[in-house]
Amino acid sequence: MTAELIDGKAISATIRDEIKKEVDDMIHAGQQVPGLAVILVGSRRDSQTYVNMKKKACAQVGIVSFGYDYDESVSQEEILAKIQELNERRDVHGILVQLPLPAHLDETKILNSMNPEKDVDGLHPENVSKLALQGTHGNKQGYWQSLSNLPFSVPCTPLGCLELLDRSGVEISGKKAVVIGRSNLVGLPVSFLLLHRNATVTIVHSQTKDIESEVARADIVIAAVGRANLVKSNWLKEGAVVIDVGINSVDLPPEEIAEGKKPYKLVGDVDFDDVKAKCSKITPVPGGVGPMTIAMLLRNTVNSCKRASGNMVTMQ
Numbered sequence: 001m002t003a004e005l006i007d008g009k010a011i012s013a014t015i016r017d018e019i020k021k022e023v024d025d026m027i028h029a030g031q032q033v034p035g036l037a038v039i040l041v042g043s044r045r046d047s048q049t050y051v052n053m054k055k056k057a058c059a060q061v062g063i064v065s066f067g068y069d070y071d072e073s074v075s076q077e078e079i080l081a082k083i084q085e086l087n088e089r090r091d092v093h094g095i096l097v098q099l100p101l102p103a104h105l106d107e108t109k110i111l112n113s114m115n116p117e118k119d120v121d122g123l124h125p126e127n128v129s130k131l132a133l134q135g136t137h138g139n140k141q142g143y144w145q146s147l148s149n150l151p152f153s154v155p156c157t158p159l160g161c162l163e164l165l166d167r168s169g170v171e172i173s174g175k176k177a178v179v180i181g182r183s184n185l186v187g188l189p190v191s192f193l194l195l196h197r198n199a200t201v202t203i204v205h206s207q208t209k210d211i212e213s214e215v216a217r218a219d220i221v222i223a224a225v226g227r228a229n230l231v232k233s234n235w236l237k238e239g240a241v242v243i244d245v246g247i248n249s250v251d252l253p254p255e256e257i258a259e260g261k262k263p264y265k266l267v268g269d270v271d272f273d274d275v276k277a278k279c280s281k282i283t284p285v286p287g288g289v290g291p292m293t294i295a296m297l298l299r300n301t302v303n304s305c306k307r308a309s310g311n312m313v314t315m316q
Contacts, residue, residue, distance in 0.1 A: 003275075008164060008283055020062060076110070120153050121297075132192055221236065233274045239279065
C-alpha cells in the first residue's frame with residue numbers, strides 16, 4: 001500500500017476560490033465588505049512572516065485588512081485600548097492578535113478582551129464553550145455536518161483538519177480517532193470537532209501509558225504534539241488516515257546541505273517515509289495542514305461579517 005497524499009495546498013486553494021466568490025457576491029449585493037484587523041507586537045521574523053501571509057491572503061479574496069504593529073515594549077493598556085476600539089468598529093469583523101506575545105503582556109487577558117463575535121481565532125472562552133456544548137440531552141446541531149457556516153468561530157487549524165478529512169472523502173462517523181496532543185490550539189478543539197461528527201475519540205499525551213497501543217487502534221490519527229518524527233509505522237494500524245499538524249525543523253547532516261540552501265528541513269510529528277506504506281491517506285509536511293489554517297481564518301472572518309449583517313444561514 002502506498003498512501004494517498006492529502007494535498008492541503010490544492011484543497012486550501014479551492015476553499016480560497018470559494019471564499020473569493022462569496023465575498024464578490026456580497027459586494028455585488030451591496031453588503032458589508034469583510035474586514036480583518038491584525039495586531040502584531042514585536043519584531044519576531046516568524047510572526048512578521050505569518051502576518052504578511054495573512055494580509056496577502058485577505059487581499060486575494062477581497063477581505064480588507066487593517067494592520068497594527070507595536071514595539072516589543074508596548075504596554076498592555078495600549079493593546080487593550082486598541083482592541084476595545086476595534087470591538088466597536090463596524091468595518092472590522094475579525095480581530096487577530098498574532099501569538100506569541102512578549103512575556104510582560106497577559107495573553108489570556110488580551111484575548112479575552114475581544115468581542116467573541118470578532119474572535120476569528122476561536123480562542124475566547126465563550127467560543128470555546130460553544131464548541132464544547134452538545135445541545136440539550138445530547139441532540140446534535142445540524143451545522144456540524146457543514147463546517148462552512150458555523151454560527152461562531154472555531155480555531156482555524158482544527159477546522160482545517162476536519163476540512164481535509166471531508167474533502168478527501170474520509171468517513172468520520174463511527175470511526176475511532178486518536179488525537180496526539182491536548183493543547184488549547186489544536187488537540188482539544190479538534191477532539192470536540194471529531195466528537196460532533198460522531199467519531200469515538202481518544203486523546204493521548206505525555207502522561208499516557210503505552211501511547212503506541214492506543215494509536216494503533218485508530219482509524220484516524222491527528223498528530224499535534226510538536227515532536228519531530230514521533231509517530232512510526234508500528235504505531236499505526238493498516239490503512240489508517242493520518243493528519244500531521246506538527247511542523248518541526250531538523251538539522252541536516254553537512255553532506256546533505258546544498259550550497260546556498262538552508263541547513264535544516266521541515267518535518268512533521270509523523271515519520272512520513274516510515275509510515276507512508278502503511279496508512280491509506282496522509283498529509284505531507286509542509287503542504288498539508290499549514291495552508292488550511294489561513295484558509296479557515298479567511299472563512300471565519302467572512303462568516304463573522306455575515307453574522308454581523310444578519311446574512312448568515314446555518315443548519316439547525
